[in-house]
Amino acid sequence: MDGKLTIGELAELFDVSTDTLRYYEKAGILSSHKNDDNGYRYYTYEEIIVLMDILFFRGMKLSIKDIKQIITKMGIADIKKLLYQNQRVVEDRIQELIKLQKTITQVVSHYEQCEQHVGKFSIVPAPDFKYKLLGKQADNLVAIIRKYKKENWDWLDSIRYTLLIPQEDFLKNPNFSSAQAAISIDKENLYMLDLAEQQELASLPEAEYLYTIVQTDYFEQDNDALGKALEYLKEEGRRVSGPMIGRYMASSHKDGLDFYEIWIATNSH
Template identity: 20%
Template sequence: MERNTYKTSQLLEILGVSRDALRYYEEQGIVKPDQDEWNNYRKYDNFDIYTLLVADFYKKRNLSIKEVRKLQEGRAMEELETLLENKAEQLEETIRNKQYMLQKIKETKAFCKDLKEHLNQYTIKELPVYEVMGEFSDFYSFLEYPAILENMDMVKDDILSKIMKKFTFDENGLINSKMYIVEKHETIDNEKSGSYLSYSKCIYTIVEDGRYRNGNNDIKETVFASTLEWGKTQGHKPKGVAFVNTRLITYLDKKERAFLEIYIPVE
């Protein structure tokens, strides 16, 4: 085979790669082109091009540059099959995680629409099914947060979505509160022994909290008072518990705006 040589500009056009990508392949030892002794320009031959084609072939199959370089040193077919099987498993796990993240994006996007409809408005809604995985004392009890980490997948889950605040109250007002560590489900798994929250009828609203709107003021007393007053006018008798989720946080003037979802079960 005739040993043709090609300049860098020609190689970029032939392979459609960027100059930076080509330099990276060289730095990583994938190709080692000769250099013209007169002008120091790189000279690529047919084998360099073929090597780069192979490197791209395996890069598109999720191999790292380091793995491609090791592959160049020689591998038995069985080793290659094992490597590809491992890459397939890794990619499948990545796809599952990305699909989970996509679902979270869709849920948050849907909440943005709900926000426009339900902010400071009241309606009756079913509380989604939540499994209670554990509990701790308060949102700001940060030293208790390791209990949350024990009940979450650090790759897929975020802490804010794993916690829910429970309030208890009577006709005289709020009595106490605590934090639940929760996992949202479509339905209750009757074959699994666990503690579930499930209420078919709740007063539902969304309120804004955070420093941008309320400074350091605690709004829970006024929020519950107004929510329960609406329920009373509609003839709904509360069951003495309420649940609050943080669903969205954004910022204005470097101060957070927290949008909270409130469920108050009623008879």
């Protein structure tokens, strides 16, 4: 080898492409020599050491700009400061990924619940969330987004889009045509709202509730699942004693369907 490597030999040694080595040269962070006899590039021991540092710092996700500063201008103290700044960036990214993992886990859970509970009925206690009625569904979606949006999209799964159907309307027409828009939020997420907004929220009355998950395209004359819910209550010797409230869970855009988990206040005859 006589202390020299061609560009192909250097690329093979470090498992990088020759284009990458040329890019590093163009960026001014790696040098090469030219063989006077054949015009080919070659690299000496010094360039190999520099390339090892380049790859080391690239492995820490430092930019080419920062690496150029390290190689051409920075002493130990400045390099340490730069690495410390990068460490803080990485720590912030880790927290973002943890938050993203939590969100994905929660959304996957929603889809699993939709698969497992559509059309299945159970009697449960009052749900542990608070809600605020806003008005007609179509007129308020944009207003909800404008009022409650945050700097990121995490709020979409914390401040849940919610529908409420008054008891009389629900008994007359068990579908979503008379649904009114609302927002709801679990009690552990109330901190996302200021105190005045928190005071505008109401809890569902303490009672027993029929719980299920239904799908809707909002246009059906009768929602099959809601009709079956009323039949289930009748068979169980129960009657509806309050509005139906539903929280958005997921969408199947291919089918034009939205999924809601719903609660219907009920008591025995």
